Amino acid sequence: MSTIVQNTQTSVRRLYALLYEFEILSKTISTRNLGVNIIMSEPMGAYFRDTTKGWILVDSDIDNSILAKKYFVDRGWTPLSVVLPMHRLKYQLSLIGIEPEMINYIILIHTHTDHTKNLNYFPTAKIYIQCQEYEYAFQSPEKLSYARFRDDYDNRPETDWLLIDGDTNILSSLNSISIRGHTLGHQSVLVLLPSGTSIIMTDDAGDLLENYEKEILPGESVDDTVALKSIRRLKQLASLSNAHLFLCHYPILIQTLKLTPDYYD
Numbered sequence: 289m290s291t292i293v294q295n296t297q298t299s300v301r302r303l304y305a306l307l308y309e310f311e312i313l314s315k316t317i318s319t320r321n322l323g324v325n326i327i328m329s330e331p332m333g334a335y336f337r338d339t340t341k342g343w344i345l346v347d348s349d350i351d352n353s354i355l356a357k358k359y360f361v362d363r364g365w366t367p368l369s370v371v372l373p374m375h376r377l378k379y380q381l382s383l384i385g386i387e388p389e390m391i392n393y394i395i396l397i398h399t400h401t402d403h404t405k406n407l408n409y410f411p412t413a414k415i416y417i418q419c420q421e422y423e424y425a426f427q428s429p430e431k432l433s434y435a436r437f438r439d440d441y442d443n444r445p446e447t448d449w450l451l452i453d454g455d456t457n458i459l460s461s462l463n464s465i466s467i468r469g470h471t472l473g474h475q476s477v478l479v480l481l482p483s484g485t486s487i488i489m490t491d492d493a494g495d496l497l498e499n500y501e502k503e504i505l506p507g508e509s510v511d512d513t514v515a516l517k518s519i520r521r522l523k524q525l526a527s528l529s530n531a532h533l534f535l536c537h538y539p540i541l542i543q544t545l546k547l548t549p550d551y552y553d
Contacts (some may be wrong), residue, residue, distance in 0.1 A: 303396025469515025
């Protein structure tokens with residue numbers, strides 16, 4: 289049962305968009321079996337909220353070219369990402385006077401390493417994660433699939449994991465949406481801003497606009513049928529909520545977004 293709650297009053301004061309890097313990859317990683325000979329420069333970003341409950345970060349991602357080389361290039365997965373000094377997470381937080389220790393909560397979309405590598409920046413943050421994603425991620429390392437490394441998230445015994453099951457209203461007009469398919473417990477986030485604007489942060493359910501317009505599967509999923517249903521559900525939610533889809537890896541969108549220190553309110 290869905291527990292999405294969109295009130296006329298919102299707990300979110302401001303929404304910041306963060307840009308961490310540009311990944312160089314074949315288009316087929318985003319669009320199943322399409323564009324294998326096309327090379328894309330796709331942004332990798334996250335979102336940061338000033339709320340009545342404190343500072344909430346959606347995903348930690350990776351902003352370190354040395355780690356990116358170790359975990360991606362040296363394994364033959366993708367070329368080295370482009371990470372400039374201005375893309376560093378700590379630098380972007382400093383633009384608005386925030387230190388990592390000030391982050392109260394992280395909403396972890398899923399546990400692929402390009403979304404978890406910076407978790408160590410936030411030792412005191414409580415982490416929201418879907419139950420199925422948590423259960424899978426904490427299997428023995430040899431059972432984990434492509435692009436997951438337990439040392440990203442399992443070297444913090446003090447971490448307070450906040451397990452959620454399905455659609456969950458985290459704060460007034462800040463909702464986790466269960467969008468399974470890309471992984472077992474992938475989640476997206478729906479937020480209402482003080483201006484009345486609603487935004488859905490889709491993350492890896494579909495990287496590009498054509499994933500939604502043409503209902504094209506992402507390059508990887510654990511269940512294609514569920515992944516396609518999730519794309520259709522996000523489209524339906526956007527229509528019902530009159531919400532904008534913020535696509536994490538869409539190179540056209542990133543050029544139009546307000547980036548930190550600018551913000552949406």
